[in-house]
Amino acid sequence: MLIGMLLPMLVTAQTDQLWFANQPKKSGWCNLYSDLSKKDLTEQVIEKELAGFFSAFNKVKVSSDKVANFHIIIDDQKKDNLGAEGYKLYGKLTAPERIDYTIVAETPAGALYGVYAFLRMKKLGAEIPVLQDSNGQAIVERPAFQVRILNHWDNPDGSVERGYAGRSIWFADGKINFRSDIETYARANASVGINGTVIDNVNADPKILSPEMLQGVKTVADRLRPYNIKVYLAVNFSSPAALGGLKTSDPLDKDVIDWWQKKVDEIYALIPNFGGFLVKANSEGLPGPMDFGRTHADGANMLAKALKPHGGIVMWRAFVYNPQGGDRAKQAYYEFMPLDGKFDDNVIIQIKNGPVDFQPREPFSPLFGAMKKTQTMAELQITQEYLGYSDHLCYLATMWKEFMDYPTFHDGKSVIETTLNQKVTAFSAVANTGTMKNWCGYVMAQANWYAFGRLAWNPNLSAREIAKEWVMQTITKDEQTVNTICDIMMQSREAVTNYMTPIGLHHLMGWSDHWGPEPWTSIPGAREDWLPRYYHKAAADGIGFNRSSKNDGSNAVEQYQEPLRSMYDDPQLCPRELVLWFHHLPWNYYFNDGKTVWETLLDRYNGGVQQVEQFQKTWASLKGKVPELIFTEVTKKLEVQLDEAQWWRDGCMQYFQTFSDMPLNFTPKYTMEQCKAKLRTKSYLERQKD
Amino acid sequence: MLIGMLLPMLVTAQTDQLWFANQPKKSGWCNLYSDLSKKDLTEQVIEKELAGFFSAFNKVKVSSDKVANFHIIIDDQKKDNLGAEGYKLYGKLTAPERIDYTIVAETPAGALYGVYAFLRMKKLGAEIPVLQDSNGQAIVERPAFQVRILNHWDNPDGSVERGYAGRSIWFADGKINFRSDIETYARANASVGINGTVIDNVNADPKILSPEMLQGVKTVADRLRPYNIKVYLAVNFSSPAALGGLKTSDPLDKDVIDWWQKKVDEIYALIPNFGGFLVKANSEGLPGPMDFGRTHADGANMLAKALKPHGGIVMWRAFVYNPQGGDRAKQAYYEFMPLDGKFDDNVIIQIKNGPVDFQPREPFSPLFGAMKKTQTMAELQITQEYLGYSDHLCYLATMWKEFMDYPTFHDGKSVIETTLNQKVTAFSAVANTGTMKNWCGYVMAQANWYAFGRLAWNPNLSAREIAKEWVMQTITKDEQTVNTICDIMMQSREAVTNYMTPIGLHHLMGWSDHWGPEPWTSIPGAREDWLPRYYHKAAADGIGFNRSSKNDGSNAVEQYQEPLRSMYDDPQLCPRELVLWFHHLPWNYYFNDGKTVWETLLDRYNGGVQQVEQFQKTWASLKGKVPELIFTEVTKKLEVQLDEAQWWRDGCMQYFQTFSDMPLNFTPKYTMEQCKAKLRTKSYLERQKD
16 A cells, blocks of 8 residues: 555656656756846756756856856847757867867857757757867757657647647646646657647637636746747637627728727737737637638738738637538648738748648648748647547657658648748647646657657657657667667557558547547438548548549549549559558458458458557566556557557448448457447546546 | 379379360350351361260250250451451340340351350350340451461470470470370360461571471461461571572572472461561671571561461561670660561561560560551460479469550550551461460469460450450369459469569579579679679669669650650659669669668568468468368469578678678578579479479
């Protein structure tokens, strides 16, 4: 009993610190000289971080190698062109066996990122270049994107849409009420370069802009500012009417324009470094400019003009589709392409990675690269809405890299390159945080937050590199163990795809809560494009969504540039991983490996389950090599994951079998009835309380 | 002992009859009326075939439903436009429970094919349409290709290059000496529509054109003619000098031209329906027009002009490459494209399916579709030179269909479509026949011969359909057993690819005999492009042949039409199955499924071995359901196949490991030393004698 009570304490002591969990013992000495004022809040963070790392820490007033061995230099001359957030970092041999370090930056923010880079490299055992060496070349880093931002889908009532780690870290009972250890959130973000946060849900409550609420937002902004994190707000397009009492929210209405300008001025009076607005408009029932016969551009530009004098931006979401619009995957393109070039220069269009909705695998959204006169940015999802919640080990960097590096064939650019070289550049992701002690509901889910930040800073990092960094900072530095854990992480997303939605299937999950398999759902009166059958189209004649140019396909392929268009259009050339996204194929259609669609589905669903079993075996071999509570947590979660992988396999394959009339090659753990019952009898959040 | 002696007899009684092995008991009656003369040799075959099927067979002289119930009608008016080899087939209800059949054709050949189609449908239990039915529509078939031809690589001394079924069925001791049961060969071919055969090796001996040899060839032609099979000869381009005693074989030399014209006249005097020549020139040391400063077109056209008055054709092979020519995969394209449009209209360029040489998987040869003003035809290989000889169960129709149906993006045509719509159309394959009782050395290898013929007739048939037809005619009609065997067949080629040359690897096999794994070969003085290392390029930095446009790649991708060029050029878009064909990738390069190149190679090599193990298990379950001797033969061969699959895996992966320095995840059956020893100690033919 005693142990049982002590152990949770130990977990707390570790994983609530995120990737600061596996801190090394303090060692070495640091005499810091800094060009920054002692009163600078960022300087204070820097000092605290260095003091936490070195066993002896002093602040000195002279930047001389004799006195200081750590120099923070503000380069007013901008000699190194480091920009608002870049840094230069190097060592210098000043005496035998004494290496001093220098961080050069143009801003406190740059210095802070340099310090976090220094600490990370030290923790990872990476060599910091010593300039006198023949190979010595200072590290110079500048973030790839200006805005590296989390989207919290947190509601004022404290609930979190698609949150699997408890309640909101920002709100409770209609008010701002942030976690007392919010500094951990801030330093975690800063340590990986995240510099923005939208604290409220894109399904925005108008009252987020109420004076009372803004007072609360100001307190958040004040706490995050030292860490170079700006606050942004998701706003409801109907706020002028709903909150301001106007008769309309028409973006061309003068009163509306005035209302927004005043509201923006009010915000900046409270929060001088306020970032701007995120807007979900005319999407899934939310209001927007089209309600008034205006366009997305009219709406976005109106807000942008209000923000512009203050340096704020508008992130306008392209996640739009309507029930009558035909193939949902095509709609954002249709709605936005005609507006290309019509957006103000402080508007950026925020596009989900895929054309539907954060599925385990989607092709990239064809808007990337296609909008040539419009600023665009990617929206990823860290929270595992469709990937097993915070119960499944699913490292997402592999998925993101697949997306980011995919060639668009627009001007020879990869997807991510199409969002660079703009006046405003940004990279966003929906957060997976909550009030649970460990922030994310699963230690392994923290890795995705970490990975998002690292990729936003440097999209060229590999998924494996990032995984390794995270494991070493969070769990252990033992090389073999690190590699073993990375191996699991690297394959985990494909495993999830295999047991949930292999070879291009998508949107098979449970109604509303998006949990578990529910390809069979039929809800009277429901929007057809919210039902799995709209997507899988399983029938006696086969399975998959014909988005090709042939046989009455939706011709979504047309939105892609050649050669992708032709490649996707041909079931033989279409990547196997996406084939049922683009094609409706007979159950006995043969792929080049001599296996039918049916056999391939069996292979993948079984394969996914087997991968999880393998993860379990591999993880079991780490007993004693990772902190006991992490070992136990992952062990327990893998049990849940295996069970749910089996459930997915059983539910989907038995359901598909009703059409294919072909044999299964496994013994289901669950009957169809049990699959359905499991979905209905217990919600995820209820289950979390067990 | 008695059983032991009887059983081989039973095997003989079955599989030496090829796909006539599983003959049904005779039943029904047939009163045949035929427009064909009783003296027509093809008519005699028709009568024999019908007499062999019906328990009562009579020939009648009046085409009346009262008298005849089977009508063969020669349509002199060409009303149905059936062409030289087409037929129409239908039934007619002439009395309650009496259906009479009619075959209409313009030629005896068409009638013969109609009869074989009738018999096949009857054996398969397929319904022959009855015209009075509302859905009754006569079957009308015309072959897709005019020339459907086997290439025998048989030498006058009786050896067979790449033959794994004993000695030549045509030659012995420098003379024609064909199998006494050559009619079985003839009817087998005719039953699937094969209408031509090149009886000698493309590495042609000049003496094939000697008067004595031609007398022998005439005897072959006479035996095959009733079955509508024409004889062709592979000729040595130096024949005028080597055989005729001329000073040169220069195709523009008048004496040479004369010599060939006389030789052709001599042939046609003996064999009026002689088909023409097949020529391998300026390839792998063989002579050709380029030896005299002439082009392939000069050479081919000279022969074509001699053949033209007699209706003969020249099949000129594009299988050319030279040691100094850079990437071997690119050379045929370079040599032939400049000649596009320069060939006479009875010349057809014969192109191997892939750009290298009959590997388990290759991309299609880029010449298909690229030569727009030149007649082209495909050369497949039935004999399993690179696919486990006649020891491995490897159904090739899946490979061929992959090749045939592949989109070239030349005028929207698939590969096979680029060879249609020509004045001369043809489809060829290297035969797998020999003197062994069962013709092919393995009952399962017969299926490939069958499949080639069926595809040459109708390229739209599916690999599965053909497998099913073959199993039912050869082994059993029990539906479940048929399906089980077809399942194995359909996956067998991918299994071989997996354990031999996965994800685009190629040419890893043993020196000279092309047997077993030998990626390590190093033979002093050997042509570099005959060594596996030329192809796999395994080194510390990775594996695979960079044929991309980047990083000093050979840019072979350039020979493909967009979108294929861009698709192959990008390792992320390149089909996984071909990725090491086109790219040199680091061992730890990650694919989208989170697995490295190394892990993927392990997966495939292990997977291939496991597939063979699964074939064994599945086959074992058929005991009692298939003829005992077929059961035993396949059981024994699968043991050899498993052993060799393990050998391939062990040899390749342990060899690659010397570069990758990464761990294996299986226990090798053979050490590297044993892998090498196995290759050297016993040749295949010696082993066949065991």
